[in-house]
Amino acid sequence: MIYGSLVALVTPMSAAGELDFAALKRLVDFHVREKTDGIAIVGTTGESPVVDVNEHRQLIEKCVEYADQRIPVIAGTGANSTAEAIELSRFAKNAGVNATLSVVPYYNKPGQEGIYRHFATIAEKVNIDLILYNVPGRTVADMANETVLRLAEIPNVVGIKDATGNIARASDLVEQVSALERSFALYSGDDATALTSLFLGYHGVISVTANVAPYLMHKMCAAMRTGHIETAREIHFRLAGLHRDLFVETSPIPVKWAVAQLGLIQDGIRLPLTRLGEEGQRKVAAAMRQAGVIANQ
Numbered sequence: 001m002i003y004g005s006l007v008a009l010v011t012p013m014s015a016a017g018e019l020d021f022a023a024l025k026r027l028v029d030f031h032v033r034e035k036t037d038g039i040a041i042v043g044t045t046g047e048s049p050v051v052d053v054n055e056h057r058q059l060i061e062k063c064v065e066y067a068d069q070r071i072p073v074i075a076g077t078g079a080n081s082t083a084e085a086i087e088l089s090r091f092a093k094n095a096g097v098n099a100t101l102s103v104v105p106y107y108n109k110p111g112q113e114g115i116y117r118h119f120a121t122i123a124e125k126v127n128i129d130l131i132l133y134n135v136p137g138r139t140v141a142d143m144a145n146e147t148v149l150r151l152a153e154i155p156n157v158v159g160i161k162d163a164t165g166n167i168a169r170a171s172d173l174v175e176q177v178s179a180l181e182r183s184f185a186l187y188s189g190d191d192a193t194a195l196t197s198l199f200l201g202y203h204g205v206i207s208v209t210a211n212v213a214p215y216l217m218h219k220m221c222a223a224m225r226t227g228h229i230e231t232a233r234e235i236h237f238r239l240a241g242l243h244r245d246l247f248v249e250t251s252p253i254p255v256k257w258a259v260a261q262l263g264l265i266q267d268g269i270r271l272p273l274t275r276l277g278e279e280g281q282r283k284v285a286a287a288m289r290q291a292g293v294i295a296n297q
Contacts, residue, residue: 001158001159001183001185001203002037002038002072002074002098002099002185002203002204003037003203003204003221003225004037004038004204004205004218004221004222004225005036005037005038005204005205005207005210005214005217005218005220005221006036006037006038006039006040006072006074006187006204006205006206006207006210007031007036007038007039007040007206007207007210007211007214007217008040008043008044008045008046008189008206008207008208008210008211009027009031009039009040009041009043009045009046009063009211010027010045010046010047010211010252010255010256010259010265011024011041011042011046011047011051011059012024012026012027012264012265012266012268013265013266013268013269013270014266014268015266015267015268016268017268017269017270017271018268019051019055019058019059020265020266020268021058021062023264023265023266024059024062024063024066025062025066026264026265027259027264027265028063028066028067028071029066030214030264031071031210031214032067032070032071034214034215034218035214035215035218035219036071036210036214036215036217036218037071037072037204037218037221038071038072038073038074038098038204039063039067039071039072039073039074040074040075040076040101040206041059041060041063041073041074041075041076042056042059042060042075042076043076043078043101043103043133043206044076044103044135044138044251044252045208045211045251045252045255046059046076046252047252047269047270047273048076048078050270050271050272050273053084053088056088057088057091057095060073060075060091060092060095060097061095063075064095064096064097072098072099073096073097073098074097074098074099074100074101074131074206075088075092075095075097075099075100075101076100076101076102076103076133077089077091077092077100077101077102078101078102078103078104078105078133079105080105080106080107080108081105082105082118082121082122085102085105085118085122086121086122086125086126088100089102089122089125089126089128089130090125090126092128093126093127093128097128098129099128099129099130099131099158100126100128100129100130100131101131101133101161101206102119102122102130102131102132102133103133103134103135103138103139104118104132104133104134104135104136104139104141104142104143105118105139105141106138106139106140106141107139107140108141109140109141110141112143112144112146112147115141115143115147116147116150116151119132119151119154119157120151120154123151123154123156123157127156128156129156129158130156130157130158131158131159131160131161131185131187132148132151132157132159132160132161133160133161133163133189134148134160134161134162134163134164134189135161135163135164135189136164137163138163142164145169145172145173145176148160148173149176149177149180152177152180152182152184155182158183158184158185159184159185159186159187159203160173160184160185160186160187161187161188161189161206162186162187162188162189162190162197162202163188163189163190164189164190165190165192165193167193167196167197167200170186170188170193170196170197170200170202171200173186174186174200174201174202178201185203185204186201186202186203187202187203187204187205187206188202188204188205188206188207189205189206191205191207191208191209191239191242191243191246192240192243192244194207194220194236194243195220195224195232195233195236198220198221198224198225198232199224199229204221205217205221208246208247208251208252208255209239209242209243209246211255211258211259212242212246212255212258212259212262212288212291212293213239213242213291213293216235216238216239216291217235217239219231219235220232220235220236220239223235238290238291238292239291240290241286241287241290241291242258242284242287242288242290242291244287245280245283245284245286245287246258246284246287248279248280248283248284249276249277249280250273252269252273253269253273253274253275253276253280254276254280254284256268256269256276257275257276257280257281257284258284258288261285261288261294262293262294
């Protein structure tokens with residue numbers, strides 16, 4: 001199990017929208033230096049819907065190469081087609097990732113049985129650690145806790161990224177998972193409620209904010225795990241503006257702008273997403289100053 005802060009990594013692009021692999025290497029090196037506990041590549045924050053299959057594979061392959069076993073790599077391999085998710089998962093396994101992150105199928109609106117069979121089929125066809133990803137705000141379909149627990153009976157389904165932000169559901173999931181006769185990782189996918197989820201018993205966070213403040217997110221998770229709750233609270237409040245304003249427009253629009261301000265990537269993004277507007281820039285810059293990741297002017 002990977003504990004702590006895993007970054008939901010942005011995909012660096014040139015101003016023209018081309019993949020920037022030199023910047024990807026800088027990002028990987030940056031996160032290694034800043035003590036990030038794992039990298040999730042080509043997920044929602046990584047603009048997975050707008051990269052083609054070949055680019056998706058290249059990003060996974062290059063991330064594994066640049067990480068060079070210094071940091072775990074989790075590859076986003078979700079799709080609204082079960083067959084495509086299997087194909088991407090098989091490629092990721094062969095590329096050498098530590099695990100895959102597979103989102104609930106989107107647009108199709110499958111029921112709970114369809115969601116269960118989708119993930120069970122992937123797990124059967126590809127023998128690699130699979131982390132479920134539930135983000136109903138994006139996918140419309142919402143995986144119930146009962147379905148998560150059914151899937152947790154499959155040996156290579158090893159955890160879930162829960163991006164519902166629903167603390168009542170998180171509490172129920174912690175209680176149910178604690179009764180399992182195996183380890184099953186719980187990761188928050190909602191930065192604003194991550195501290196509370198960690199307090200309840202989650203093992204880590206797959207974080208957008210970690211793109212901008214990686215060491216602080218790592219330190220917050222480590223503080224919670226070692227019982228230093230007041231330290232974790234202080235960091236949470238320091239990062240609260242980022243947790244809020246990195247979603248002032250559709251993610252990853254604000255976070256890509258913020259990472260560009262750190263000089264790590266160009267401010268490139270692909271349609272149908274557009275660059276962050278001036279009002280959003282003011283809000284995100286203020287949150288970055290509050291967090292101390294850029295200097296006050």
